[in-house]
Amino acid sequence: MPKKKKTVYVCQECGYDTPKWMGRCPGCGAWNTLVEETVAPEPTTRGGGLRLGLSDAQKPQPIAEVKLEDMPRFLTGSGELDRVLGGGIIPGSMVLIVGDPGVGKSSLTLRVCADVARQGKKVLYVTGEESTRQVRMRADRLQALADDLLVVSETNLETIETHVENVKPELLVIDSIQTIFKPDVQSAPGSVSQVRECAVDLLRIAKTNGIAAFVIGHVTKDGTLAGPRVLEHIVDTVLYFEGERNAEYRVLRAVKNRFGSTNELGLFEMRDVGLVDVPDASKLFLSDREQDTGTVIIPTVEGTRPLLVELQALVAPTPYVPPRRTADSVDIKRIQLLLAVLEKRVHLSVGACDVYVKVAGGIRIDEPAADLGICVAMASSFANRLLRPKTIVFGEVGLSGEVRAVSQADLRIHEAKRLGFRHVVLPMKNYRQLKGSVEGITLYGAETIGDALRLAMPRES
Structure with missing residues (x-):
């Protein structure tokens, strides 16, 4: 006698499931996101089911006896992407690339x-x-033609797995995960169910065959990953594109990376031939115009890369x-906290002022x-006073x-x-450590925020 199908209501935002419909999801609080889905009965091995013996499965062993396999990375052809990935692509890894529509x-x-195909490696897109005709048109525009680059238009995961077994690629790209489905x-x-199950199967295909997989994902209106958050836990690396689709520059940031740092970022410029690497990012974020009040150059460090940005x-x-x-690319709560410090400790009457903070170039600090x-x-903006010329803080x-x-x-x-900057206002502890170690640049140590304001905006200037 066939079993009765079981249905549950699954939130399309967070993956929360419940046996009955509700207007608001208890998991994430979103309204009208619960959709009815059928749950397939799970097979049981109780009774006469097939059980694997210890000889058929991997036995527990001391961690010191686990053999390390040499899996060298291979380069992507983009220095910025290699930086974000931690040095290149690792075979058997699964990378999720997320961004707004049209971001690149x-x-x-x-x-x-x-x-990658020009390096003699087989690639399946x-x-x-x-x-496939549309992909070819885009490849012509991007000058991305190669003999070992194979393209197929398919959404059935079982058929995709058959193509992988026949082609045996070293790099697999899925564009996008929201269009792939499993028939069962x-x-x-x-x-939620399709995205989760397809991601698990793609991870199995990548791990068992030693294939590096790139999976493209969509984002929702608020900029978060479309589908369940569990998708981020399945993959090895999650890369987010930052930047407006009409803007000239894009920032690629790793929010999760099992094989590298999550502090690295890659910078790209959108041109007619697609996204092009921008190796010298500091010059990009600095304007060429004369210094004005309320403008400060801040040196930030993203992973191993120092960046000078104009705030x-x-x-x-x-x-x-x-x-x-109002703050753009800076946390508004931090702005409110720093305004309170200025009013309490330096006695600046900013409580009755509108405050707007913006980072040039759109990079988030x-x-x-x-x-x-x-x-x-x-x-500087409140007092309408200029900083020392060529100063970073x-x-x-x-x-x-x-x-x-x-x-x-x-x-x-050093950046x-x-x-070409000549003056640096920095904490007193850093000043004592670095005093006299850098030629051609003057250091000013500050113990309090009042000291920093006097050093950055001297009255004689």
């Missing part, structure tokens, strides 16, 4: 496929959103209550070393107004020197 995910992966899963492509602040009195606090630069920029600011030391201060200073 397919263009970058197709160019990488061609570069599976497209579920386009025809009773739900539509792109649903702009506008502090203006307002008759409206409460005043506006998260590290505490930018605190002092943000405070100096807001104070960095340091962490505490709630009592003290300036704390930051890591990799020497790396930041500033390379680009």
Whole structure:
């Protein structure tokens, strides 16, 4: 007698499932996201089922006796992507690339496929959103043609696995995971169940065959990964594209990487031939115009790469209550905290002012070393005073107004020197460590935020 099919309601945002429909998901709080899906009965091995003996499975063994296999990385042809991945592609790994529509995910992966194929490695590009003719047209525009680059338009996962067994590629690209489906899963492509099951099967294919897999994923309106969050836990690496689709530059950042650092970022420029690497990012984020009030150059460190970025602040009195606090590429909570420190410790009356903070180039600043630069920029705009010419500022600011030391201060200073800066305002502890070690640049140590403001904006200037 056939078993009765079981149905559950699954949230399409977070993957939460419940036996009955509800208007609001208890897992993530989203409204009208629960969709009815059929759950296939799980086979049981109780009774006369088949059981594997210890000889058929891997036995537990001491970790010191586990043999290490030499799996060298191979390059993608893009220095920026290799940097973010940790040095190249590892065979058997699975990389998820996520970004807004039109940001350049397919263009970058197709160019990488061609570069890898030119190295004599077989590449299989599976497209579920386009025809093979459309892929060829884009490849002509990107100059991404290679003999070992194979293209197929397919959405059935079982057929894709057959193609993988026949072709035996070293790199597999799935564009995109939301279009792939398994016939035995009773739900539509792109649903939580389909995305999860297809991702698990693709991971199995990659691991068992030693194939590197690139999987492209969509994002929702708020910029998060479409589908369950469990998808991020399945793959080895998650790369996010940052930047507007109409903007000229794109930032590729790793939010998860089992084989490298998550602090690295890659910078690309959108041109007629697709995304092109930008190796010298500091010059990109610095403007060529004359210095103005409220503008500060901050040295940040992303992984092993130092970047000089221009931060702009506008502090203006307002008759409206409460005043506006707006930040672009900086956490608004950090701005509110630093404004409170300025008002309490330096006695700047910024409580009745609108405050706007923006980072040129759109790169997001998260590290505490930018605190002092943000405070100096807001104070410069409030007092309408210029900074010393050719000055950079960095340091962490505490709630009592003290300036704390930051890591990799020497790396930041050498990058500033390379680009022609002559003055650095930094924490006193870093100043004592680096005093006299850098020629051609003047260091100013600050113990408190008041000291930093006096050193960055001297009255004689």
